[in-house]
Amino acid sequence: xxxxxxxxxxxxxxxxxxxxxxxxxxxxxxxxxxxxxxxxxxxxxxxxxxxxxxxxxxxxxxxxxxxxxxxxxxxxxxxxxxxxxxxxxxxxxxxxxxxxxxxxxxxxxxxxxxxxxxxxxxxxxxxxxxxxxxxxxxxxxxxxxxxxxxxxxxxxxxxxxxxxxxxxxxxxxxxxxxxxxxxxxxxxxxxxxxxxxxxxxxxxxxxxxxxxxxxxxxxxxxxxxxxxxxxxxxxxxxxxxxxxxxxxxxxxxxxxxxxxxxxxxxxxxxxxxxxxxxxxxxxxxxxxxxxxxxxxxxxxxxxxxxxxxxxxxxxxxxxxxxxxxxxxxxxxxxxxxxxxxxxxxxxxxxxxxxxxxxxxxxxxxxxxxxxxxxxxxxxxxxxxxxxxxxxxxxxxxxxxxxxxxxxxxxxxxxxxxxxxxxxxxxxxxxxxxxxxxxxxxxxxxxxxxxxxxxxxxxxxxxxxxxxxxxxxxxxxxxxxxxxxxxxxxxxxxx
Numbered sequence: 119x120x121x122x123x124x125x126x127x128x129x130x131x132x133x134x135x136x137x138x139x140x141x142x143x144x145x146x147x148x149x150x151x152x153x154x155x156x157x158x159x160x161x162x163x164x165x166x167x168x169x170x171x172x173x174x175x176x177x178x179x180x181x182x183x184x185x186x187x188x189x190x191x192x193x194x195x196x197x198x199x200x201x202x203x204x205x206x207x208x209x210x211x212x213x214x215x216x217x218x219x220x221x222x223x224x225x226x227x228x229x230x231x232x233x234x235x236x237x238x239x240x241x242x243x244x245x246x247x248x249x250x251x252x253x254x255x256x257x258x259x260x261x262x263x264x265x266x267x268x269x270x271x272x273x274x275x276x277x278x279x280x281x282x283x284x285x286x287x288x289x290x291x292x293x294x295x296x297x298x299x300x301x302x303x304x305x306x307x308x309x310x311x312x313x314x315x316x317x318x319x320x321x322x323x324x325x326x327x328x329x330x331x332x333x334x335x336x337x338x339x340x341x342x343x344x345x346x347x348x349x350x351x352x353x354x355x356x357x358x359x360x361x362x363x364x365x366x367x368x369x370x371x372x373x374x375x376x377x378x379x380x381x382x383x384x385x386x387x388x389x390x391x392x393x394x395x396x397x398x399x400x401x402x403x404x405x406x407x408x409x410x411x412x413x414x415x416x417x418x419x420x421x422x423x424x425x426x427x428x429x430x431x432x433x434x435x436x437x438x439x440x441x442x443x444x445x446x447x448x449x450x451x452x453x454x455x456x457x458x459x460x461x462x463x464x465x466x467x468x469x470x471x472x473x474x475x476x477x478x479x480x481x482x483x484x485x486x487x488x489x490x491x492x493x494x495x496x497x498x499x500x501x502x503x504x505x506x507x508x509x510x511x512x513x514x515x516x517x518x519x520x521x522x523x524x525x526x527x528x529x530x531x532x533x534x535x536x537x538x539x540x541x542x543x544x545x546x547x548x549x550x551x552x553x554x555x556x557x558x559x560x561x562x563x564x565x566x567x568x569x570x571x572x573x574x575x576x577x578x579x580x581x582x583x584x585x586x587x588x589x590x591x592x593x594x595x596x597x598x599x600x601x602x603x604x605x606x607x608x609x610x611x612x
Contacts, residue, residue, distance in 0.1 A: 142336075142459035145215065145410045149462055157460040158468030160340040161218055162476075164450045164501060167494055169197045169220035169473070172443055176226070180233040182243045191369040191477045192442040193221045198474030200433035200445045204426065205466030213426030215406045216455060216463045219433055220473075222446040224398065224556070228391045229254075229443055232384035247441065248377035253385045255378070255438030260392040261431030268396060268427050269420035277414070278522060279565040281513035282529040283401040286561035287449050288506025290537040295502050298495025305491065312354070313492040320347040320496030328457055339457055340497055347493030357488045366480050371440050388444075390553070392431070395446050397562045399430045402447040405508040409452050410461035414512070452508055453501025520577030525568040533561035 143149050149157065170190045177186035200219035207214040232253055236246045299317030301308040324343035330336050351357050403426040404414055413419040426447070434444040455461050516522050536542065537557035543550060554560050 140459060141411060141461055143462040143465075145412055145461050145463055147462045148464050149460065153460075154462070154465050154468050156338055156341060157458060157462075157465045158472055160338070160458060161451060161454050161465070161469045162472045163344050163489075164340060164454050164497065165197075165218055165220050165448050166476075167489075168223065168448060168450065169193050172221045172223060172226055172229075176229055176233065176443065179230055180237060180243075180246055182247070185243055185247065187366065187480065188369065188375075189442060191480050192371060192440055194473050194477030195369075195371055196433070196437045196440050196442045196445060196477075197221065198470045198472070198477065199436060200429075201466055201473060202470035203433060204429045204447070205463045205470070207425060207429075210425055210428060211432050212429040213403050213406075213422045214463060215403060215410060215412070215422060215426070216451070216461050216466050217403060217406050217426065218448045218451040218466065218469055219430070219445045220448050221437075221442060222391075222395060222444050224395055224446065224558070225388065225391050225444045228387035231387045232381070235381055235384040244376045245379065248374075248379040249381050249384050250443070251374065251376065251438045251441055252379045253381070253388045253438075254444055255435055256380065257385065257388040257392045258431045258435035258438060258444070260389055261396050261434065262428060263431075264393065264396045265424055265428035265431060268400060269424050276569065277512050277516050278525055278569055279397075279562060280401045280404045281509050281516065282526060282533070282561045282565045283398065283558060284405045284449075284509030284512060285506050285530060286509075286533040286537070286557050287398070287401070288502050288504070288509060289534060290557040291449065291502040291505070292499055293537070295495050295497075295499030298491040299499055300492070300495070302491035302495075316347065316350060316354070316490070317492035317496040317499075319350070320344070320493050321500055323347075324457070324497060324500055336459065340454060340501075343497055344489065344493060347496065348489060351490045351493060356490045359488065369478055369480055373439050375441050392434070392444070394556075394559050394562070395430065395444070396427050397566075398558060399427050399447050401562075402449055402452065403427075404512065405449075405452045405505065406447075406455070408511060409455050409508055414515075449505045450498060450501045453504040456504045456508065457501065520580040521572055521574070524577070525565055525572065528568060529561045529565040532564055533557045536560050 143153075143157075148154075170193055173186060173189040173193045176182070177189055182189070197218075197220040201217075204212045204217045204219050205215065206212060229250055232250050233246045236249045241249070297303060299313070299321070301310065301313040305313075307313060320343045323346055324339045327339035327342055328336055335342075348357070400423050403423055404419075407414050407419060407422065412422075430446055434446075437443060437445050513526065516526075534557065536555065540555065543555055546554075554563070
């Protein structure tokens with residue numbers, strides 16, 4: 119039953135006030151330096167492991183041992199530059215949102231595939247990295263090109279697609295958070311009572327602090343949880359600070375330190391991932407807009423998405439120049455905003471500075487590498503889940519017509535199926551595995567295809583008039599003059 123216009127307006131205003139009260143600092147608010155710094159530290163703590171882990175994995179798999187410390191430093195420095203560009207918005211480049219950027223996990227398999235192409239040909243570390251950074255640099259132009267018209271591809275931008283993608287990102291990553299909470303992959307004490315108590319305790323602390331009325335304390339929930347976890351871990355003997363003293367004092371960024379090379383076979387998987395990451399970035403930035411109580415439709419929103427995807431491409435190009443891997447927006451960034459209530463883009467400047475300094479002075483970053491997996495997992499589990507709730511909020515703006523339910527159910531069903539049973543495509547061709555082996559990719563592709571293929575009035579006979587007040591399809595399809603209707607439509611009503 120529809121509400122009277124006056125009452126509807128009052129309800130909308132009330133909802134808007136309630137939504138705004140969720141934030142301590144909006145997008146354009148300027149927190150005091152101390153509060154901005156504290157908010158930035160929480161973003162850094164939430165993302166630090168994600169920024170450096172791809173370099174650790176790629177370096178280990180490809181046998182780049184001696185180069186790993188340098189690769190980690192470059193990952194942090196480029197993440198700082200990329201975050202500044204994305205939040206500050208340099209000309210048309212960047213979204214202007216509080217969007218942290220760092221090394222992309224999505225490119226992990228593609229980068230490893232590119233490195234293996236060189237390695238099987240007898241290439242050493244320098245040759246491997248020259249090709250990887252060469253294709254990273256050139257592939258970035260694909261995303262730069264896509265950014266110019268991505269807002270016109272409505273099938274990629276509507277709430278059904280972005281909602282499904284964001285829900286899938288959040289839910290699929292909760293596995294990572296829970297695995298870390300239990301001790302991390304291949305940990306000898308995985309699932310031990312000590313790990314579960316430590317990670318669960320951090321999770322409880324963050325939740326408990328997040329419901330406190332004091333805004334200052336609430337905005338520090340993640341930081342307090344991590345610091346308490348760090349102290350308890352030290353008391354339990356889980357931290358070895360001797361490794362901090364072994365870190366080098368200073369790292370100098372050198373453009374194309376390992377040279378510049380190109381291999382077409384290595385380029386293909388990287389190029390495809392740039393197409394996919396364009397969709398994922400659009401989804402992440404849509405979630406950031408919603409959590410920041412900014413528009414998720416209209417010219418302002420479209421301009422931000424276009425600038426954000428362009429920033430993603432430009433920043434990945436910078437990453438290739440300065441010897442690190444493609445970067446993208448971080449989903450956990452949205453979880454931090456939702457947990458702390460700090461959506462100010464000015465906090466992003468502090469985040470950028472901290473990441474850059476941690477890369478330039480590795481000894482600073484080495485302190486944070488001592489955070490045990492259960493402590494990090496206790497926080498990230500909650501943050502990834504809040505990302506999923508942001509996707510649910512986006513889907514809640516969709517009319518749940520028969521057609522839309524079918525799209526959402528199919529997209530999420532197949533995506534989460536891949537997340538739960540990743541070996542289901544083990545016998546499929548490598549190309550199929552690369553395309554559909556990612557739950558996020560599966561969610562996006564299925565939602566886009568179904569939204570494009572299914573007619574807007576598909577299954578409309580199962581809907582109610584209220585579900586089509588905005589588009590008028592119900593009246594047009596089921597109540598048009600009988601002379602203009604198809605015979606099967608008349609039979610359905612008889």
